[in-house]
Amino acid sequence: MRASDLLCSRPEGLYCPPGDFHIDPVRPVARALITHGHSDHARAGHGAVLATCETLDIMELRCGPGFAGTTQAARPGETISLNGVKVTFQPAGHVLGSAQICVEHGGMRIVASGDYKRQPDPTCAPFTPIRCDVFITEATFGLPVFRHPPDADEIARLIRSVEQFPERTHMVGAYALGKAQRVIKLLRQAGYERTIYIHGALAKLCDYYESRGVELGDLQPATVEGGERQDFAGEIVVGPPAAFSDRWSRRFPDPVSCFASGWMRIRQRAKQRGVELPLIISDHSDWDELTATITETGAGEVWVTHGREEALVRWCELGGIKAKPLHLVGYEDEGD
Numbered sequence: 001m002r003a004s005d006l007l008c009s010r011p012e013g014l015y016c017p018p019g020d021f022h023i024d025p026v027r028p029v030a031r032a033l034i035t036h037g038h039s040d041h042a043r044a045g046h047g048a049v050l051a052t053c054e055t056l057d058i059m060e061l062r063c064g065p066g067f068a069g070t071t072q073a074a075r076p077g078e079t080i081s082l083n084g085v086k087v088t089f090q091p092a093g094h095v096l097g098s099a100q101i102c103v104e105h106g107g108m109r110i111v112a113s114g115d116y117k118r119q120p121d122p123t124c125a126p127f128t129p130i131r132c133d134v135f136i137t138e139a140t141f142g143l144p145v146f147r148h149p150p151d152a153d154e155i156a157r158l159i160r161s162v163e164q165f166p167e168r169t170h171m172v173g174a175y176a177l178g179k180a181q182r183v184i185k186l187l188r189q190a191g192y193e194r195t196i197y198i199h200g201a202l203a204k205l206c207d208y209y210e211s212r213g214v215e216l217g218d219l220q221p222a223t224v225e226g227g228e229r230q231d232f233a234g235e236i237v238v239g240p241p242a243a244f245s246d247r248w249s250r251r252f253p254d255p256v257s258c259f260a261s262g263w264m265r266i267r268q269r270a271k272q273r274g275v276e277l278p279l280i281i282s283d284h285s286d287w288d289e290l291t292a293t294i295t296e297t298g299a300g301e302v303w304v305t306h307g308r309e310e311a312l313v314r315w316c317e318l319g320g321i322k323a324k325p326l327h328l329v330g331y332e333d334e335g336d
């Protein structure tokens with residue numbers, strides 16, 4: 001069997017003709033396999049959805065109970081047959097419940113990795129490398145300039161800044177699914193035990209992470225009503241990045257704008273967004289993680305989905321690995 005007969009790109013997303021299913025489709029389809037809960041991958045309106053139990057829960061939290069006709073939970077490592085095509089979900093290390101999907105048929109094995117990272121993350125299961133013929137990889141940070149420092153170093157800079165400016169509020173912009181909980185958990189691991197204040201948009205997902213055993217310590221709503229503005233002096237407030245550019249953030253005393261993202265490697269980006277304290281914390285692989293992972297899978301062929309495809313394709317070709325960009329559209333990850 002040729003790889004392109006097992007998985008091909010369609011306007012709706014990756015499609016498996018013999019199995020008759022899509023992976024992370026961007027338009028409603030009859031049967032969807034979903035790698036993780038970020039909104040660009042997990043959309044409502046499919047007939048049947050197969051995903052990990054956590055991803056199904058997260059989709060329900062974000063889209064409401066009727067987000068799909070029917071749902072089925074895939075346990076990590078469990079092989080499920082769809083029209084004779086074997087599919088297996090394995091952890092991707094991206095956010096809670098995130099999975100790579102291994103598709104196998106007629107002696108051909110393709111791994112669609114979704115979004116993934118290799119840095120340890122205390123809020124989700126680590127990426128499991130899978131040997132395969134074709135590895136499908138993202139390339140959000142697919143340029144050699146992107147090298148993410150250890151996340152503990154970035155969190156230490158945040159804590160030092162809080163100690164240095166006890167009269168100011170540190171406003172940490174972090175995406176609601178995954179990044180926010182990781183930042184909070186990293187603060188706890190670094191010994192920060194004070195209450196952390198969260199924007200309302202994070203509450204449900206933080207509660208859900210807690211229910212899955214990710215302890216986040218004392219979290220309180222970051223509401224000024226009924227309290228004093230100065231109550232937040234010297235405190236850390238975590239919220240979605242969008243909230244920090246609107247009026248909501250102006251109610252806090254002399255805020256220090258922080259943003260936890262792999263993009264913070266680019267100084268110009270931080271400047272444009274008015275970020276005073278950029279924190280390079282990413283839920284995606286950096287250049288070294290991408291190339292090491294490709295090598296580790298032993299794949300003879302690599303398909304690059306979204307991001308900066310060219311450099312990664314070139315790197316593969318120089319190493320004797322066949323590679324091509326898939327030009328899938330509709331994936332602008334909310335969780336960088």
Ligand SMILES: [Zn+2]
Pocket residue numbers: 036038094115333334335
């Ligand atoms: Zn993602």
